[in-house]
Amino acid sequence: MKTKKLINDGAAAVDEMLAGILAAHPRHLRVVEGSPRSIVANEGPRPGKVGLVIGGGSGHEPTFLGFVGKGLADAAAIGNVFASPPPDPIIECAKAVDGGAGVLFMYGNYAGDVMNFDMAAEMLAMDDIEARTVLTTDDVASAPIEQRERRRGVAGNVFIFKAAGAACDLMYSLDEVERVARWANDRTYTMGVALSPCSLPQTLKPNFQLGDDEMEIGMGIHGEPGVARGPLKPADQVTSELLDRILGEMKAERGDRVAVLVNSLGSTPLMELYIMMRKVKMMLDAAGIEIHLSLVGNYCTSLEMAGASITLMHLDDELQRLIDHPCDCVMFRSGEASR
Incomplete structure (x- = not known):
């Protein structure tokens, strides 16, 4: 059965989505001329500032497009649905935001993204633009x-992009921005x-199968296998299972502070x-x-997948x-x- x-x-779909976002938000965003998958902040890039370029596949909105703007990412290179952007739009993003202090690439740790961003960094070096990379690796289950x-x-x-983007906006050096990001x-x-x-x-077809009364803990945002599949449990039990795994690694002490994302x-x-x-x-x-900060809503999605994730930043x-x-x-x- 096909979905609707x-x-x-x-x-x-991706190019029409981008056209719609640019039509809706001209105050925030522009596209690099001749590179329709290179989306740049109108404010943010400036001389002497480290440029922050994020990116990855479409279908996870508001990641990555939604986090381009002053004080966060300077540009985003956009791929097809669940697919890495090729090197060309990454290169154009970097050139558009290069303020002479270097560029930091940040994206999720996926093989296609690593290959294409690394290739872009090598090509930028030929133009004397230094591009470094910090991969995000927050998925405990993977x-x-x-x-x-x-x-x-x-x-x-x-949260990771937010911290790095703030460091860029505060005019930290490339070494310091990289340190903060890591x-x-x-x-x-x-x-x-x-x-x-x-x-x-x-395709309009489900990209994996779950029974009517099943859930899967730890499944990835592209449908990658998780760590446990079983009957659907009440919300409190599911939340406890997710948070227990996080707290088991985080090693927080009483009085510590966190940022929370549901x-x-x-x-x-x-x-x-x-x-x-x-x-x-x-x-x-x-x-x-x-809890110092809590965010609740759609921040990193997988098209219309049902489910949720919990994130803590220590x-x-x-x-x-x-x-x-x-x-x-x-x-x-x-x-x-935001006021």
Whole structure:
């Protein structure tokens, strides 16, 4: 059975989405002339500032497009649905935001993205533009802790990009921005649960199968296998299972602070997310952990997949300042810019 989508042509869906975003948000975004998959912030790039370029496949909105703007990412290179952007739009993004202080690439740890961003960095070096890379690896379920470098980047991107973007906006050097990005990534943890599949615009068919009464813990945002499949449990039990795995790694002590994200994978409504947030707050209160910032909603989706993820960033004073730094993006604002 085919799914229903409000599209014209599956093959044109990404480009038509980009045209719509640019039509809706001309104050925030522009496209690089001749490179329609290179989206740049109108404010943010400036001389002497490290340029932050993020990117990856479409279908995860508001990641990545929604986080382009002043105080966060300077540009995003956009790929097809669940597919890496090729090197050319990445290169054009970097050139558009290069202020002479270097460029930092940040994206989730997926083989196609690594290959294409690395190729772009090599080609930029020929033009004397230094591009470094920090991969996001916050998905606790995707590899054991001793192999963290193999983990995928998922919803924790929001906090990791936010910290790095603030460091760029505060005119940190490339060395310091890279340090902040790696530290932010090391202190960010995500666990998710899938309840039903999504379908690609090109096929209109589910990209995996789950029974009517099943859930899968740890499934990736492209439908990658998780760590446990079984009967659907009540929200409090699911939330406890996800958060227990995070807290087991995070090693927080009483009095520590965190930023929390309860994220919809696409079709899970706010009602259910806030039920989960309620349980997160109860568990963190019991552990003596303070919530400094909480976000609830669609931040890193998988088209119309049903399910949710929980992310914690283990804050210190520096990360807290960077998370609080104002930003003004199409789909995310914080600090003074959000008022």
